[in-house]
Amino acid sequence: xxxxxxxxxxxxxxxKKGKLGAGLGRTTxxxxxxxxxxxxxxxxxxxxxxxxxENGHLHYTKDGKQHVxxxxxxxxxxxxxxxxELEQQA
Numbered sequence: 001x002x003x004x005x006x007x008x009x010x011x012x013x014x015x016k017k018g019k020l021g022a023g024l025g026r027t028t029x030x031x032x033x034x035x036x037x038x039x040x041x042x043x044x045x046x047x048x049x050x051x052x053x054e055n056g057h058l059h060y061t062k063d064g065k066q067h068v069x070x071x072x073x074x075x076x077x078x079x080x081x082x083x084x085e086l087e088q089q090a
């Protein structure tokens with residue numbers, strides 16, 4: 001059976017340089033990365049998010065060069081920097 005062609009292009013980006021999901025567990029991280037790759041997800045690491053323009057396009061910088069992703073949806077997953085105060089209070 002062949003994989004179904006995705007209905008849209010998905011980009012997974014992170015500010016940190018290096019392999020996306022490198023902090024995932026050793027036994028499951030590779031599975032998640034393989035699943036994303038099979039789904040055609042494009043990974044872009046080491047970016048800084050600059051702005052979302054009036055058309056909803058994402059402007060970002062990677063390796064000193066500015067880029068624009070002409071997208072119709074942006075899902076922001078915040079919390080890439082560890083914050084353990086609540087855990088320590090528990």
